Amino acid sequence: MNTLNSIPTLSIGVDIGGTNAVFGIVNEDGRILQEASIRTQEYPTADTFVEASVACIRPLIANVGGIERIKGMGIGAPNGNFYTGCIELAPNLPWKGIVPLAEMFHLALGIPTYITNDANAAAMGEMVYGTARGMKNFIMITLGTGVGSGIVIDGKLVYGSDGFAGELGHFVINRTATARRCGCGRCGCLETYCSATGVVRTARELLQASDTPSLLRDIDPDKLESKDVSIAANQGDAIALQIFQRTGEILGEALSDFTTFSSPEAYILFGGLMHAGDLILRPIQEAYDRNVMPVFRGKTKILVSSLMNTNAAILGAAALTASE
Amino acid sequence: MNTLNSIPTLSIGVDIGGTNAVFGIVNEDGRILQEASIRTQEYPTADTFVEASVACIRPLIANVGGIERIKGMGIGAPNGNFYTGCIELAPNLPWKGIVPLAEMFHLALGIPTYITNDANAAAMGEMVYGTARGMKNFIMITLGTGVGSGIVIDGKLVYGSDGFAGELGHFVINRTATARRCGCGRCGCLETYCSATGVVRTARELLQASDTPSLLRDIDPDKLESKDVSIAANQGDAIALQIFQRTGEILGEALSDFTTFSSPEAYILFGGLMHAGDLILRPIQEAYDRNVMPVFRGKTKILVSSLMNTNAAILGAAALTASE
Numbered sequence: 001m002n003t004l005n006s007i008p009t010l011s012i013g014v015d016i017g018g019t020n021a022v023f024g025i026v027n028e029d030g031r032i033l034q035e036a037s038i039r040t041q042e043y044p045t046a047d048t049f050v051e052a053s054v055a056c057i058r059p060l061i062a063n064v065g066g067i068e069r070i071k072g073m074g075i076g077a078p079n080g081n082f083y084t085g086c087i088e089l090a091p092n093l094p095w096k097g098i099v100p101l102a103e104m105f106h107l108a109l110g111i112p113t114y115i116t117n118d119a120n121a122a123a124m125g126e127m128v129y130g131t132a133r134g135m136k137n138f139i140m141i142t143l144g145t146g147v148g149s150g151i152v153i154d155g156k157l158v159y160g161s162d163g164f165a166g167e168l169g170h171f172v173i174n175r176t177a178t179a180r181r182c183g184c185g186r187c188g189c190l191e192t193y194c195s196a197t198g199v200v201r202t203a204r205e206l207l208q209a210s211d212t213p214s215l216l217r218d219i220d221p222d223k224l225e226s227k228d229v230s231i232a233a234n235q236g237d238a239i240a241l242q243i244f245q246r247t248g249e250i251l252g253e254a255l256s257d258f259t260t261f262s263s264p265e266a267y268i269l270f271g272g273l274m275h276a277g278d279l280i281l282r283p284i285q286e287a288y289d290r291n292v293m294p295v296f297r298g299k300t301k302i303l304v305s306s307l308m309n310t311n312a313a314i315l316g317a318a319a320l321t322a323s324e
Numbered sequence: 325m326n327t328l329n330s331i332p333t334l335s336i337g338v339d340i341g342g343t344n345a346v347f348g349i350v351n352e353d354g355r356i357l358q359e360a361s362i363r364t365q366e367y368p369t370a371d372t373f374v375e376a377s378v379a380c381i382r383p384l385i386a387n388v389g390g391i392e393r394i395k396g397m398g399i400g401a402p403n404g405n406f407y408t409g410c411i412e413l414a415p416n417l418p419w420k421g422i423v424p425l426a427e428m429f430h431l432a433l434g435i436p437t438y439i440t441n442d443a444n445a446a447a448m449g450e451m452v453y454g455t456a457r458g459m460k461n462f463i464m465i466t467l468g469t470g471v472g473s474g475i476v477i478d479g480k481l482v483y484g485s486d487g488f489a490g491e492l493g494h495f496v497i498n499r500t501a502t503a504r505r506c507g508c509g510r511c512g513c514l515e516t517y518c519s520a521t522g523v524v525r526t527a528r529e530l531l532q533a534s535d536t537p538s539l540l541r542d543i544d545p546d547k548l549e550s551k552d553v554s555i556a557a558n559q560g561d562a563i564a565l566q567i568f569q570r571t572g573e574i575l576g577e578a579l580s581d582f583t584t585f586s587s588p589e590a591y592i593l594f595g596g597l598m599h600a601g602d603l604i605l606r607p608i609q610e611a612y613d614r615n616v617m618p619v620f621r622g623k624t625k626i627l628v629s630s631l632m633n634t635n636a637a638i639l640g641a642a643a644l645t646a647s648e
Contacts, residue, residue: 137485151585153484158477160587161461162623167584170617175577184617253499260491261475261585263484293494293508299486 008071013318016077018092024314030129034060046095072112074320076121081163114320123150125316130307143271147191196226214239252287270305332395337642340401342416348638354453358384370419374428396436398644400445405487438644447474449640454631467595471515520550538563576611594629
């Protein structure tokens, strides 16, 4: 007999990274009730990884009242393909080739299991628990070591014909001879300019190009991090502000172009860079407004994720259980 | 009582342009059974236009057996908004402001009526009657006086948050000081390079930049048309081939970037330019293959519309009646 208590309302979110795999149990309000992790690299095969994961998750499930309370599991992982449920050729994970991870967890736990990449999971997290609640059309941009994106149209994530749609970090925004080399093997991708590492590259370029005094000159250029730029910018450092200005301009221009594609209600920006607040948001917004096609002017909001101080990766993965 | 004969299977397609409005009745196989037109500019108000249109359509409907055989009407018009059913601020039409044309036709004829812009209608036409039959994810690119686009994801046209998504002709592909001025008020849009007028601009530039002999030098530069370039290219003219090479490269690069958005199964290209066949397709494909992100390599087809020698605008508009 169904009672109110027996309706499953909790979700398991799994964030698989090159170093750690983190497991969380999330309630409908986006609160993480239970959390634990294992070291990804300790498991050379997917079988041993799933076995260890399940051993790690079972006590968490018991703590919240048993598997009957869990409606499903979502996994965010590099090269996770929603369509196939597989991790496909992920360069930074120990398991090579095509790994049917969703099916493996489904067999082990008996609950519906979904997988996608981290940025798509982040977009789902925003839609279910964060800034994009109630939105049907938005684009999530994650500004981390790289630039990721998750595109939501009519309330659904865009996976495209092969499951890998939404790679806006690899939109080429510079085709000149001086375009920066990207990890994807090409040159001029957005992420070579607007990621944390892109910000550091811009910092090194601007420091070399002038003699303007800067707090950043006190740091070994090889050890410079994007958060050093944030700290300096917050102190009014001219070079740091110029780095944010340039980074924001490039991102704002790119977003104005992306609008011609799906005319989203909002862009949701996520990542350490966004802690700089208006110092980075203002140049983004100004470049966007200056460059967007007239028919779209004033329509699309540029917002910062409300999940930046939470374990957003777990929330995003858990939100996948809301997929149709 | 319903008999087989009473199930409506025909659609009315309406193509509204600045000069003519063309009406066609289309069967399930994409054959135009009836066709007629009126002069758009003769009707200074939307009311008189709808009245004249209905007077023009009624005999066509009678010829196919009456309104019971018609399942609906689709309208392709500049600035047609699918969500609102209105034509909004169309610069080249006589009716100013926001015109609720779908509702006006619905009231006059009593059948479901849909409206969208020409390029979106073209994409629907490809999906229902043309090259994209059976595809769920593709992007239509119309290369005419301008460059239009219609984006289909999961079998549905992307209209975005405001009904105006899919303006890839206004993606900015050149932000340098020498970028071409666009009719939208900005500079460097794809359509300033890859439309028929863009091809003519490239022709003038290349003719000025060298003394290479060319058949195109026999034509008054002010009267040069893109079809002159096609004719010359077909005769092996070096400058004309160079124009196609450059145009194809720019389009192929742009398409390779669009793939990072929705990873479509195919691009469907439509327009007079595509009559040049391999002369333009080869540089597009080569630039696409050279520039696309490795994960998408070899996945997306670049195809020419199969509706180029039909009244594609009527078919596209009629296909809107397949909208949910």
